[in-house]
Amino acid sequence: MEKIAVLGAGSWGTALGFVLADNGHDVRIWGHRQEIIDGINEMHENKKYLPGVELPMTMRGYTSLEEAILGVETVILAVPTKAIREVLQSLEEVATNPLTIVHVSKGIEPDTLLRISEMIEQEMEPAKLQDVVILSGPSHAEEVSRRQPTTVTSSSKNMKAAEKVQDLFNNHQYFRVYTNPDVIGVEIGGALKNIIALAAGITDGLGYGDNAKAALMTRGLAEIARLGSVLGANPLTFSGLTGIGDLIVTCTSVHSRNWRAGNMLGKGHKLEEVLDNMGMVVEGVRTTKAAYQLAEKYDVKMPITQALYDVLFNDVSAKAAVDSLMSRTKTHEMEDLANILGERKN
Ligand SMILES: NC(=O)C1=CN([C@@H]2O[C@H](COP(=O)(O)OP(=O)(O)OC[C@H]3O[C@@H](n4cnc5c(N)ncnc54)[C@H](O)[C@@H]3O)[C@@H](O)[C@H]2O)C=CC1
Numbered sequence: 059m060e061k062i063a064v065l066g067a068g069s070w071g072t073a074l075g076f077v078l079a080d081n082g083h084d085v086r087i088w089g090h091r092q093e094i095i096d097g098i099n100e101m102h103e104n105k106k107y108l109p110g111v112e113l114p115m116t117m118r119g120y121t122s123l124e125e126a127i128l129g130v131e132t133v134i135l136a137v138p139t140k141a142i143r144e145v146l147q148s149l150e151e152v153a154t155n156p157l158t159i160v161h162v163s164k165g166i167e168p169d170t171l172l173r174i175s176e177m178i179e180q181e182m183e184p185a186k187l188q189d190v191v192i193l194s195g196p197s198h199a200e201e202v203s204r205r206q207p208t209t210v211t212s213s214s215k216n217m218k219a220a221e222k223v224q225d226l227f228n229n230h231q232y233f234r235v236y237t238n239p240d241v242i243g244v245e246i247g248g249a250l251k252n253i254i255a256l257a258a259g260i261t262d263g264l265g266y267g268d269n270a271k272a273a274l275m276t277r278g279l280a281e282i283a284r285l286g287s288v289l290g291a292n293p294l295t296f297s298g299l300t301g302i303g304d305l306i307v308t309c310t311s312v313h314s315r316n317w318r319a320g321n322m323l324g325k326g327h328k329l330e331e332v333l334d335n336m337g338m339v340v341e342g343v344r345t346t347k348a349a350y351q352l353a354e355k356y357d358v359k360m361p362i363t364q365a366l367y368d369v370l371f372n373d374v375s376a377k378a379a380v381d382s383l384m385s386r387t388k389t390h391e392m393e394d395l396a397n398i399l400g401e402r403k404n
């Protein structure tokens with residue numbers, strides 16, 4: 059059994075700490091908000107982010123990062139993408155041994171257009187970084203922490219490290235972990251599905267039905283696979299847990315913050331008001347900006363992403379964005395991906 063630090067005391071960090079504690083590990087969860095950490099230590103509950111879940115006694119909260127990582131070899135990084143660099147810089151300062159960093163966040167950094175594993179490699183000195191592993195897949199904290207059957211994927215450039223993380227998290231009762239060596243595909247699928255979930259929430263908010271949602275999910279996956287393949291992902295990854303799997307759960311679950319935010323936008327609320335209301339991270343907003351920039355840079359057609367970008371940042375109405383998608387020039391369903399795959403072969 060291992061001593062493991064979880065950095066980020068939000069819903070996902072708390073739920074993953076819960077799984078690790080269930081698996082017999084000594085879990086140290088670090089957060090920057092004293093009242094959350096006090097609640098975890100004194101009441102064994104994270105009232106703000108995971109209300110109603112009784113946390114195991116073997117999970118201890120810390121506000122000192124130095125104390126939380128003392129004697130630890132594996133760190134789970136579970137903060138929103140926007141906070142990743144700041145937390146890594148603090149971690150770099152206090153780390154005394156090489157760490158395996160397991161990141162579980164779903165985003166891409168706007169402007170630098172880096173994936174999170176690339177940000178980790180950039181921020182951590184090689185002497186303090188053993189391996190980078192990504193844990194991703196269709197998994198809402200609310201269900202995982204109620205021990206409901208869930209499947210995810212562990213991915214790394216070093217498959218031994220991915221398998222070690224698979225063993226740490228795998229729980230025969232409710233948490234099944236697969237492996238996949240395609241780091242790019244796993245990270246791109248996890249990040250970009252949030253864009254499509256925002257769009258699915260919007261069409262639901264506008265009062266459109268299941269046909270519209272199925273169209274968005276299918277054509278959304280096509281544009282995720284197009285961009286992912288250009289960036290070097292294995293296209294097959296997008297038919298797996300971190301592709302279609304996560305797309306399904308995020309576009310259809312009431313737990314999804316991205317879907318809920320989109321739903322409010324579709325009902326006519328302003329973005330700022332929606333984000334203030336949510337009180338939790340809605341990764342899809344920044345990821346839309348990053349994916350829009352990637353699509354421009356690599357000249358990849360991403361009409362749904364582009365339409366959502368206009369709704370979020372150019373004040374285009376949700377209804378006008380749907381109309382613009384429906385009136386696009388006719389095309390062949392598989393044309394672009396077939397071209398990209400053809401180019402990769404040659
Ligand atoms: N909630 C879920 O079911 C799942 C979330 N994820 C991903 O996990 C990541 C984290 O999401 P959640 O835990 O859901 O978010 P959340 O909004 O529930 O919690 C975020 C936590 O990060 C903390 N935080 C923010 N900035 C910080 C900083 N600079 N330093 C230290 N802590 C900081 C907040 O105080 C909060 O405790 C996101 O990328 C999300 O996409 C992935 C799978 C499932």
Ligand SMILES: O=C(CO)COP(=O)(O)O
Pocket residue numbers: 164195196197198252255304307308313314315316317339340341
């Ligand atoms: O990534 C998730 C589920 O797999 C969480 O999605 P939301 O951030 O939309 O809640």
